[in-house]
Amino acid sequence: MTYVKEKPAIEIELTIKGHVREYSKGKITPKDIKKLESAMEKEIEKESSVLIEQFKELEVDPVGFGEFIKSRSRGEKKSDWTKEYLQTEINVKADVTIIETGVVE
Numbered sequence: 001m002t003y004v005k006e007k008p009a010i011e012i013e014l015t016i017k018g019h020v021r022e023y024s025k026g027k028i029t030p031k032d033i034k035k036l037e038s039a040m041e042k043e044i045e046k047e048s049s050v051l052i053e054q055f056k057e058l059e060v061d062p063v064g065f066g067e068f069i070k071s072r073s074r075g076e077k078k079s080d081w082t083k084e085y086l087q088t089e090i091n092v093k094a095d096v097t098i099i100e101t102g103v104v105e
Contacts, residue, residue: 007087007089008088008089009088009089009091010065010089010090010091012048012091012092013093014044014048014092014093014094014095015095016040016044016095016096016097017096017098017099018040018096018097018099019099019100019101020033020098020100028101033098033101036098038096040094041095041096044092045092045093045094048092048094049092052090052092056085061085065085065088066081066085069081
């Protein structure tokens with residue numbers, strides 16, 4: 001965990017590799033693949049942020065950020081984490097790579 005402007009911050013980096021099994025817009029080109037990767041990255045980042053904000057509103061930590069921090073920090077108490085969690089800036093960065101394309105219609 002780092003601190004940005006004296007607020008706790010967590011950076012999550014997701015690396016996703018996937019396959020396109022069907023593509024109905026003609027032949028898939030490298031340019032199309034880049035567009036798909038970019039669109040998927042943006043959607044994953046957006047949806048992840050929305051989900052994390054919902055967790056914070058409910059004051060739950062199902063991802064286990066607190067346990068992760070506790071395992072790497074000395075003196076971090078659960079009661080301290082509960083307060084900090086609500087103030088923590090959590091950023092998600094997705095890196096999507098399409099490694100294979102399948103059936104193209």
